[in-house]
Amino acid sequence: MRSDVDAAPVLACSEVSKRYGRTLALDGVSLQVRSGEMVALLGPNGAGKTTLFQLLTGLFVADSGSVEVLGADMRRDPVRALAQLGVVFQQPALDLNLSVRASLKFHADLHGLPGAVSRPRIAALLERFGLTPVAAQPARELSGGNRRKVELLRALLHEPRLLLMDEATVGLDPASRAQLVDEVLRARAERGLGVLWATHLVDEAERAQRVIVLHKGKVRFDGPPADLREAQGAPTLQEAFLQLTGGQKNERVAA
Incomplete structure (x- = not known):
């Protein structure tokens, strides 16, 4: 650490x-x-x-x-x-119609991350959180636990300090x-x-x-x-x- x-x-x-x-x-x-x-x-x-x-x-x-x-x-x-900073709110904040990967790409774009940076970072985080098999699925098809994992992954994607x-x-x-x-x-x-x-x-x-x-x-x-x-x-x-x-x-x- x-x-x-x-x-x-x-x-x-x-x-x-x-x-x-x-x-x-x-x-x-x-x-x-x-x-x-x-x-x-x-x-x-x-x-x-x-x-x-x-x-x-x-x-x-x-x-x-x-x-x-x-x-x-x-x-x-x-x-x-x-x-x-990255934030995970108490109320769910995922677009249920977007796929997991699309949600993460949208977040990366909001923070101005170029594709050369965001693509490998998204792939590594999906693997780390065990979400690679569901990356193409819309959020509405995920369990509550996996939705929360996507929200945490999203909050960490731009590498915040807080x-x-x-x-x-x-x-x-x-x-x-x-x-x-x-x-x-x-x-x-x-x-x-x-x-x-x-x-x-x-x-x-x-x-x-x-x-x-x-x-x-x-x-x-x-x-x-x-x-x-x-x-x-x-x-x-x-x-x-x-x-x-x-x-x-x-x-x-x-x-």
Whole structure:
């Protein structure tokens, strides 16, 4: 793995706030993700995770504070910032009528990758993800797990430095979910990819190097999973999370 974890962050949010009418969705959020680091973002419903990802992907602009991707400010230089990141959204975002290969070629064209670069890169990623046999099939014929693999492959195709995963394993069976996490961790290790993974699934958060707990628009904890358990005096990460966020046992947090 690349040894640049202590280098400048690939993602830096500083005192980010966002309000919708009278609702303060984010209240002075500061966080960082460094190269070669997987950070899990945990938070109950309404914590502000969705709003944060909307700002990180340029869908909305923060009311105050800054979001930088590899030093590019999302407000002043969104094109350069967005070029450095890949995203897998919670909601499926594939054109179901396009073949797998056509979807990937379209994405490569959007990022300005010439065919001499994109063709071998697509072939190598299809092979790596075990998708070569279905490359000519339309996405609608794929299983849910394979569709997610295509979306992850697409997010990695232009070789971003930052990967955003927005509850990307929701609805997948355990085997497909584990495989997706394994592939992300493999990319992190091989290429020094920085990863911010929003999840409700504690076993995914346990595999991260750091956990950030977002609650009521504020960062309540930022550190290794073991430190969160220790700080709350809890035997499991799930119990520590529930204690820190007010013991909301009805939230969608899965062991």
